[in-house]
Amino acid sequence: MQIVRQSINLVDGRCLAYALFGNGLSSTAKNIIYHHGWPSSAVEGAIWGEAAAAHGICLIAVDRPGIGGSTYNPKGTFASFADDVSELLHQLNLQQAVHVGTSGGGPYACACAANNPKTTAGLGLVASMTHCSGSGSKQLLHGMHWFDRFGYNMIANAPQLVAAGLAVAAPLMAVAPAAARLLQGTSSSSSSSSSSAAAAAAAPAGVQQEAIYSKQPQGQQQGLMGTLMGAASRAAQQLLGAFMHPADRQLLQQQPAAFSQLLPSMLADSVAQGSRGLFHDMRLTTQPWPTDLSQITAPALVFQGEADVNVTVPQAKWLAGQLKNAAAAAAAAAAAAAAAIKWLPVESLPLVRFTSDGSHG
Numbered sequence: 001m002q003i004v005r006q007s008i009n010l011v012d013g014r015c016l017a018y019a020l021f022g023n024g025l026s027s028t029a030k031n032i033i034y035h036h037g038w039p040s041s042a043v044e045g046a047i048w049g050e051a052a053a054a055h056g057i058c059l060i061a062v063d064r065p066g067i068g069g070s071t072y073n074p075k076g077t078f079a080s081f082a083d084d085v086s087e088l089l090h091q092l093n094l095q096q097a098v099h100v101g102t103s104g105g106g107p108y109a110c111a112c113a114a115n116n117p118k119t120t121a122g123l124g125l126v127a128s129m130t131h132c133s134g135s136g137s138k139q140l141l142h143g144m145h146w147f148d149r150f151g152y153n154m155i156a157n158a159p160q161l162v163a164a165g166l167a168v169a170a171p172l173m174a175v176a177p178a179a180a181r182l183l184q185g186t187s188s189s190s191s192s193s194s195s196s197a198a199a200a201a202a203a204p205a206g207v208q209q210e211a212i213y214s215k216q217p218q219g220q221q222q223g224l225m226g227t228l229m230g231a232a233s234r235a236a237q238q239l240l241g242a243f244m245h246p247a248d249r250q251l252l253q254q255q256p257a258a259f260s261q262l263l264p265s266m267l268a269d270s271v272a273q274g275s276r277g278l279f280h281d282m283r284l285t286t287q288p289w290p291t292d293l294s295q296i297t298a299p300a301l302v303f304q305g306e307a308d309v310n311v312t313v314p315q316a317k318w319l320a321g322q323l324k325n326a327a328a329a330a331a332a333a334a335a336a337a338a339a340a341i342k343w344l345p346v347e348s349l350p351l352v353r354f355t356s357d358g359s360h361g
Contacts, residue, residue: 005069008091016084017069021045021059022052031097034061035105038281041068041269066277068269078111078291086116098122104129107285113296123300127311130318134288145309155286166275173271176264293322
């Protein structure tokens with residue numbers, strides 16, 4: 001499949017990039033602003049593309065500043081990003097949208113819902129991060145994989161070292177797609193249709209577009225080279241799986257294309273402009289948030305895997321507890337929220353919905 005990046009020019013001269021998945025833009029259709037995790041980019045929206053199309057939804061995955069095709073903003077905050085997204089909705093002629101955030105995108109989805117209440121139709125948080133330092137953070141990280149806890153502690157206590165490490169790693173991440181193609185024995189010239197390309201056809205006039213990802217046909221190297229490449233691919237998959245719950249490892253094995261093609265593109269896109277945008281993203285999301293979640297009045301749902309070791313159940317319960325007004329609104333107007341985000345394929349995952357009191361719903 002082909003993913004098409006589009007972009008708008010913001011009032012301050014910066015560029016905000018995004019990609020469309022599912023149905024095309026429509027002022028009367030269901031629209032979702034998708035907030036990707038990290039290290040990732042709008043390419044991540046491809047994971048939800050088929051489900052979005054099946055439910056008549058236009059999913060607008062946005063590159064955050066310094067990620068993918070969006071201009072870096074050294075003074076960027078949650079509030080300034082919410083302003084960027086508000087301007088995007090205005091330029092796309094959309095009155096409202098549901099904000100869905102996955103993992104590191106959750107804090108940004110919350111910021112948009114809190115700062116732009118009139119244009120927020122609902123809020124969906126899927127395995128969303130919370131702050132990982134400051135008051136109460138130790139309890140929130142209970143049950144998290146040791147490697148993730150170590151990483152968050154490093155971001156909080158040794159940020160310069162983390163920034164230096166990212167700067168070294170960025171060139172390697174940038175060539176991940178090329179390495180994946182080499183492992184598979186494919187070239188970059190292949191192309192096919194996709195829900196992103198179809199959705200992009202309905203973009204407003206004047207919007208800039210570029211192809212940023214093409215799914216490659218499965219190829220196979222022959223002889224000794226093929227054996228070595230296959231071994232390297234399996235080793236990389238096993239290394240990544242070592243930091244996952246067994247259920248996640250099984251899913252990875254069932255969807256090898258996602259690992260071998262989409263994931264490398266997400267990694268490369270996160271450092272397409274260097275590592276500073278990704279590092280800014282990591283610092284902002286792991287520190288205590290300035291966003292007052294109790295001010296969010298839109299219908300909200302929090303989804304969390306009970307066995308997740310990368311984002312924890314305590315984090316989901318904390319979010320649900322902070323979203324008191326939103327949780328109450330969700331109970332009273334379930335149709336408004338659930339109808340917009342019910343397409344999330346939660347029926348196939350061990351997910352739990354938490355209500356405002358932190359109980360199972």
